[in-house]
Amino acid sequence: MTITQEKTLADKVRADFPILHQEVNGKPLVYFDNAATSQKPVAVLDAIRNYYEQYNSNVHRGVHTLSGKATDAYEGAREKVAKFVNATFPQEIIYTRNASEAINLVAYAWGLTNLQPGDEVILSVMEHHSNLVPWQLVAKTTGAVMKFVELTPTEEFDLEQYKTLVSDKTKLVSVVHVSNTLGCINPVKEISAIAHHYGAKVLIDACQSVPHLAIDVQAIDCDWLVASGHKMCAPTGIGFLYGKRDVLRAMPPFMGGGEMIADVFLDHSTYADLPHKFEAGTPAIAEAIGLGAAVDYLTNIGMDKIHAYEAELTAYLFEQLRQIPELRLYGPLPNSNGEGRAALAAFTAGEVHPHDLSTILDQAGVAIRAGHHCTQPLHRYIKAQSTARASLYFYNTREEIDVFIAALKEAIEFFGGIFG
Ligand SMILES: *Cc1c(COP(=O)(O)O)cnc(C)c1O
DSSP states (O other), rough: OOOTSSHHHHHHGGGGGGGGSSSTTTTEEEOOTTTTTTOOHHHHHHHHHHHIIIIIIOOOSSSSHHHHHHHHHHHHHHHHHHHTTTTGGGGGGEESSSSSHHHIIIIIIIHHHHTTTTOOOEETTOOOGGGGGHHHHHHHOOOOOOEEEOOTSSSSSSSHHHHHHOOOTTTEEESSSTTTTBBBBBOOHHHHHHHHTTEEEEEETTTTTTSOOOOOOHHHHEEEEEEGGGGGGGGOOEEEEEEOHEEESOOOSSSSSSSSSEOOOOOOOOEEOOOOGOOOOOOOOHHHHHHHHHHHHHHHHOOHHHHHHHHHHHHHHHHHHTTTTTEEEOOOOOOOSOOOSSSSEEEEEEEHHHHHHHHHHHHHEEEEEEETTOHHHHHHTTSSSSSEEEEEEOOOOHHHHHHHHHHHHHHHHHHHHHHO
């Protein structure tokens, strides 16, 4: 028996996202670029507006009422984020501008002081540039050596090869949880346990997992984990670094300035305790409050429900894509329940340039991404100059997948006429 009358998660939440209800190029918008940034619900927009309209004030500074309210909201959001990823203490959450800044914080504050010539840093070939370039810079300064985990034949993290790379020389393993291009879900618990066995630290780039899966930093047992607010219904300009308390305490500050000090003398200073040691200057207050509202919004829906619904979409999306013979799909295929990979699909269609596909789809109101998705080395590895990528979130629907597939087929036919 099928319950076809039941409302889907998307049916229930779409009204919360004003931006989705518009036409683009005369067609209803189908927003399939969620891996680049997600849309924002009214609850988040309201939280930001309320802050500016009712209690805009600097945090941690004034004793006046508005400053107290702003500080409570700003710190309250931190507690929400901590709970969301199951951190042990709220001070383990450091606000940053985005995930890139969080990785740079670790690279500079920890990497520069802990890496020696010959020490090894293990990354994978599927890393986003944000989890690659900071380590290149730090490796160059410290003399540390970078090693790379490659892909299995199904284009997933090669755990066996990883086991051969890691050794007593390994000081850090920094890998992506869910690839923004391949969509594979990496075995971060196992990766972390193996690294710790050799005394190495572990950083997880969770940009594509925190918005979609229930994350438990204690279960993963990573030393650091980073994410961006804007991919999880929060505004731009806010992200976070989770770090184990002892690990963060042992790190020197990243940037100096107001808010991060205990006592300042002309020639030296002492620093505030966590988390303020890493939050120099006036922070992104409204954005942090918006992040707290986004966490509330996602929590109220339930990350398990979000994941289950996205798995349904994933199964349907790949069912449809696999019926287009011209397509080369990247990364692992989902199982019949849509599990085993993220709700995104990177693909190419023979000689057709992904930018041309994207342009044609845009004419049909469908927003997808074309390019290297900030994973140029991965594209070189999979021998694709660029790929097209459709990435979904819990407010997307099967009907939108139908529109996307129809437009994609038309585009391929059109270019097939030209090239064929
Ligand atoms: C988006 C993304 C980043 C970078 O996030 P920013 O918000 O641009 O700092 C890093 N890694 C992955 C896997 C991403 O998807």
